[in-house]
Amino acid sequence: MKKLILLFTVIFLLSNCKTATKNKKVTGLIAEKAMVVSARKEASKIGSDILQKGGNAYDAMVATHFALAVVYPVAGNIGGGGFMVYRNNDGTKGSLDFREKAPITAHRDMYLDSLGNVIKNKSTLGAHAVGIPGSVAGAVEVYNKFGSLPFNELVQPSIDLARNGFIVTKKQANSLNNATKRFEKVNNFKTLFQKEWKEGDVLKQEELAQTLERIRDFGKNGFYKGKTADLLVNYVTELGGIISHKDLEKYKAIWRKPITFNYKDYTITSMTLPASGGICLAQILKSVEPFNLSEINHNSTKYIQLLTEAERRSYADRANFLGDIDFVKVPMDSLTNKNYINKRMSSFSWKKATPSSEVSHGKILGYESNETTHYSIVDQFGNAVSVTTTLNTGYGSKVLVKGAGFFLNNEMDDFSSKPGVPNVYGLLGSEANSIAPEKRMLSSMTPTIVEQNGKLKMVVGTPGGSTIITSVLQNILNVTEYNMGMQESVNQPRFHHQWLPDIIRMEPNGFTKETKTNLESLGYKIYEKNSLIIGKVDAILVLPNGQLEGGADPRGDDTAVGF
Ligand code: GLY
Numbered sequence: 001m002k003k004l005i006l007l008f009t010v011i012f013l014l015s016n017c018k019t020a021t022k023n024k025k026v027t028g029l030i031a032e033k034a035m036v037v038s039a040r041k042e043a044s045k046i047g048s049d050i051l052q053k054g055g056n057a058y059d060a061m062v063a064t065h066f067a068l069a070v071v072y073p074v075a076g077n078i079g080g081g082g083f084m085v086y087r088n089n090d091g092t093k094g095s096l097d098f099r100e101k102a103p104i105t106a107h108r109d110m111y112l113d114s115l116g117n118v119i120k121n122k123s124t125l126g127a128h129a130v131g132i133p134g135s136v137a138g139a140v141e142v143y144n145k146f147g148s149l150p151f152n153e154l155v156q157p158s159i160d161l162a163r164n165g166f167i168v169t170k171k172q173a174n175s176l177n178n179a180t181k182r183f184e185k186v187n188n189f190k191t192l193f194q195k196e197w198k199e200g201d202v203l204k205q206e207e208l209a210q211t212l213e214r215i216r217d218f219g220k221n222g223f224y225k226g227k228t229a230d231l232l233v234n235y236v237t238e239l240g241g242i243i244s245h246k247d248l249e250k251y252k253a254i255w256r257k258p259i260t261f262n263y264k265d266y267t268i269t270s271m272t273l274p275a276s277g278g279i280c281l282a283q284i285l286k287s288v289e290p291f292n293l294s295e296i297n298h299n300s301t302k303y304i305q306l307l308t309e310a311e312r313r314s315y316a317d318r319a320n321f322l323g324d325i326d327f328v329k330v331p332m333d334s335l336t337n338k339n340y341i342n343k344r345m346s347s348f349s350w351k352k353a354t355p356s357s358e359v360s361h362g363k364i365l366g367y368e369s370n371e372t373t374h375y376s377i378v379d380q381f382g383n384a385v386s387v388t389t390t391l392n393t394g395y396g397s398k399v400l401v402k403g404a405g406f407f408l409n410n411e412m413d414d415f416s417s418k419p420g421v422p423n424v425y426g427l428l429g430s431e432a433n434s435i436a437p438e439k440r441m442l443s444s445m446t447p448t449i450v451e452q453n454g455k456l457k458m459v460v461g462t463p464g465g466s467t468i469i470t471s472v473l474q475n476i477l478n479v480t481e482y483n484m485g486m487q488e489s490v491n492q493p494r495f496h497h498q499w500l501p502d503i504i505r506m507e508p509n510g511f512t513k514e515t516k517t518n519l520e521s522l523g524y525k526i527y528e529k530n531s532l533i534i535g536k537v538d539a540i541l542v543l544p545n546g547q548l549e550g551g552a553d554p555r556g557d558d559t560a561v562g563f
Helices: 002-023 041-052 057-071 135-146 151-164 170-186 206-218 226-238 245-250 277-288 301-321 338-345 467-480 486-491 513-521
Strands: 035-038 081-087 093-098 254-256 259-263 266-270 372-378 384-390 448-452 455-460 504-506 538-542 548-552 559-562
Touching (some): 035 057, 057 081, 057 135, 081 448, 277 338, 277 448, 277 467, 455 467
Antiparallel strands (some): 035 559, 259 266, 372 384, 455 538
């Protein structure tokens, strides 16, 4: 009997202990004044050190960006591009487009064979896949407009990191080992990345250190002209690509008016075209706004259903209407108009899924890479910066510029090679996103800033290709509707729907069997088994007492550093 009582006592304590652990609120790093959250501790620390030296968020942006190019070569870059959304402490907001663009000699059918069929891998692997990089122009542009510390002090920590090396993590060793064969296939020399990597190895990149020195000393010209430009153009030409010196000299980052809209009593500012993030985020949140989410449980059948139907309609519009606004006319106001969105949602029923075959774009694009990266910064002066940057898929085109030590993007695949044919990740595109010389390819990047009552509330963004938009969406709703802290929000399992293919992608083991069965009985197709993680969200939340809480995604090696 005594034994039985003891057994019941142990079971009771264990079950209570489990409940307690389950209910314990997860909290990220809390900082009093300033914070950087990025894909790697080293990069976040370099950015945070710059802030501690008295630099502002823009100085930290430049320093963090170059540091990620060293310590996170899978997506951090100088051979890629990206977008930045900012909010200054006086409430002024803006955004910078440093997206890659098509070479001057690019043309609409450059990835098609003589029969008009898309040539496999031509837009994803090797020199033909490369768009003109925008990252260095972007960082220099940010510095010229807002920087406060000497430029060389912002680049030097990354030069040291490249020269002295850093410790390879387990996740990073796996990632590099998975890509080795493709490095070998694409390059005509043995790159320093071609070896069997293991956790704890030290990665030193002397050629990259020298490239960064040229950027440190000559700014934009250290990349787009002189030795770096020669190395880039010569190597791409050797591999059969079409990038010229003129392409590099002509590249400019562009300041653009971001998309700003209200969701309930929040003001949300996100990236405009050629990034589709802002428009799609506005469409989806406005589709959801009329529904009372306080009566719908987080990640329940109804919640997933509602978001899925809103996402389905928005991604159908994305595929048809969206492209580079410097080249195509996009009805942005109509697409984000409340009446238009309500009309789009009028076919939604709680009783059954709307098949994507019955949803076209309104009247008036598989999967992209998971290997983009995002960093969020808030400085001690109250300025906020949200940056998403990428090489497109992991290590981009896998072309490592000989003698210069950096990877080039494969962003050309974000164009629609042929209208109606999905890109490597399954996204469809139309004429609006077809290739033209110097045009920017459509992106899903969604660097975002949320305000409440005129005050900074949240800085958020993520990698994840087409799932970027829906990951940012879910984190905004986690915080604004479900009152979650930043780390708690980032840790939540995520799901995604993008019109076509007509499936709900779910992170494995994140959703209950009951929820999945309910969704299936309503006609939804669930894709979970081989689904990968969805996004790696790095975000900062301003707490009611003014402190900052970091949300660093445990799906990667992401880390918040602050003070
Ligand atoms: N390359 C991913 C994106 O820009 O959406």
